[in-house]
Amino acid sequence: MALKHKGTLLLITGLLLGSASWYFWPRQQADAAVKPANAPALVSMISASVKPLPITLTTQGHVVALNQVDIQAQITGTVKSVDFHEGDFVKAGQPLFTLDSASQQAAYDHAVATVGESKAMLVKAQSDLQRGRALKAKNYISMSDWDTLLSNVQQYQAQYQAAQQDVATARVNLGYTHIVAPVSGKTGALNVHPGSLVQPGSTLPLVSVMQFDPIGVSFTLPEQDLKSVLAAQSKGSVTVWVENASGTPTAGKLDFIDNSVSTASGTINLKAHFSNKQSLLWPGLFQNVKVDAGVTPDAVVLPPQAVQNGPDGHFVYVIDQHNQATVKPVTLLRVQQQLAVITGISEGTQVVNEGANNLRPGMTVQIASNQHQAVAHP
The missing domain is CATH 2.40.50.100 (RNA polymerase II/Efflux pump adaptor protein, barrel-sandwich hybrid domain)
Structure with a gap:
C-alpha cells in the first residue's frame, strides 16, 4: 500500500514540473528576443575649440602684516x-x-658735569703748555718738564673726549x-x-605693533604656474584679487616671488600688497586668491566633464571608425570659466562629452544624434 501511494506522489510532481516548464519557456524566449545582448553605450560628442582665454590662477593664502x-x-x-x-x-x-627716568637723568647730569671738569683741566693744561713754550725758547725749562706739559695736554684732551662720549651715551639712555x-x-x-x-x-614684548596699511597676502602656486606669472610680470604689474571683510573683490599687486621652488611640495611662495585704509583685511585671515597672469591667445578648451582622470593622468575618449572608444592622453592645465584648458589635442577634435564616465577602452558606442536619426528614419 505504501509503495502505491509513493508512486502516485511521484506522478503528480512530474506533471506539475512539466506544466511549469511549458508555461515559462515561451516567456523566457520572448524576453531574450526583446533584450539585446551587449547594447552599445549611448554618448554625445563635442568638438575641441580654440579661444583666447585669460589666465586666472586660483589658490589659497593668508593675510600677513608687511611690517x-x-x-x-x-x-x-x-x-x-x-x-x-x-x-x-x-x-x-x-x-x-x-x-x-630719575637714574638716567642723574647719569646724564653727572656726565655733563664731568665734561665741564675735563674741559677746565684741558684749558689749564693748554695754557701751561703755551707758557712753557716761551720758557723753552729761552732754555728756562728742562726737556723733562716740557714733555710733562705735552703729556698733560694729551691726557686732558682724551679725558674731555671720553666725557663727551659719556654725555652722548647718557642722553641716549635718557631717551630710552x-x-x-x-x-x-x-x-x-x-x-x-x-x-x-x-x-x-x-x-615677552611690551606690546606688538602690526602695520595694516598697506597689508600683504601670502600664498603659494604650483611650479607649473610660475612660467605664466613670470611672463605676465615681464609685461607689467601682476594683479592679485582677494575679498575683503565686506565681500568686495579687492585688487593688489604682486611684489614678491621667492627665490626657489620647494622640491618637497613643488610649489613656490608669493606675496602681494593691498591698500587697506578701512582695515577690512585682517592679518591671519584665510583668503581665496586669484592671480591675473595674462591671456592664452589660443587655448584649447573642452567642457570639464569631457576630461577624464585615470592612473596615468588625464585623457579624453575619441571614437574610431568602428564606433569604438579609444583613449587620447591630454594635459589638463586648469579649469576656469566652466572650461577645461588642455593640451594634447588640436582644434576640431571630436571627443566624448556626456557618457564618458561609463566607457572603457574598446567599448562600442552609439552616438546620441545617430540614434535619434535612426528612430526618426527607420
Whole structure:
C-alpha cells in the first residue's frame, strides 16, 4: 500500500514540473528576443575649440602684516605711564610708554658735569703748555718738564673726549625712557602696566605693533604656474584679487616671488600688497586668491566633464571608425570659466562629452544624434 501511494506522489510532481516548464519557456524566449545582448553605450560628442582665454590662477593664502615690530625696553626701569589704549591704531612717532627716568637723568647730569671738569683741566693744561713754550725758547725749562706739559695736554684732551662720549651715551639712555611707535599700525595685547619692571632681552614684548596699511597676502602656486606669472610680470604689474571683510573683490599687486621652488611640495611662495585704509583685511585671515597672469591667445578648451582622470593622468575618449572608444592622453592645465584648458589635442577634435564616465577602452558606442536619426528614419 505504501509503495502505491509513493508512486502516485511521484506522478503528480512530474506533471506539475512539466506544466511549469511549458508555461515559462515561451516567456523566457520572448524576453531574450526583446533584450539585446551587449547594447552599445549611448554618448554625445563635442568638438575641441580654440579661444583666447585669460589666465586666472586660483589658490589659497593668508593675510600677513608687511611690517610687525615687537616693542622691547632698551634699559632696565619701571613703567611710569602707558600712553595708549590696548588695541589702538597708532602713528609712527606716537608715544607709547614712559619709564621712570630719575637714574638716567642723574647719569646724564653727572656726565655733563664731568665734561665741564675735563674741559677746565684741558684749558689749564693748554695754557701751561703755551707758557712753557716761551720758557723753552729761552732754555728756562728742562726737556723733562716740557714733555710733562705735552703729556698733560694729551691726557686732558682724551679725558674731555671720553666725557663727551659719556654725555652722548647718557642722553641716549635718557631717551630710552620715552618709547614711541616705530611704525604706524595697530597695537596688540598689552603685556605691562604702570609700575611693571622692564628690562632688555625680555622674551615677552611690551606690546606688538602690526602695520595694516598697506597689508600683504601670502600664498603659494604650483611650479607649473610660475612660467605664466613670470611672463605676465615681464609685461607689467601682476594683479592679485582677494575679498575683503565686506565681500568686495579687492585688487593688489604682486611684489614678491621667492627665490626657489620647494622640491618637497613643488610649489613656490608669493606675496602681494593691498591698500587697506578701512582695515577690512585682517592679518591671519584665510583668503581665496586669484592671480591675473595674462591671456592664452589660443587655448584649447573642452567642457570639464569631457576630461577624464585615470592612473596615468588625464585623457579624453575619441571614437574610431568602428564606433569604438579609444583613449587620447591630454594635459589638463586648469579649469576656469566652466572650461577645461588642455593640451594634447588640436582644434576640431571630436571627443566624448556626456557618457564618458561609463566607457572603457574598446567599448562600442552609439552616438546620441545617430540614434535619434535612426528612430526618426527607420
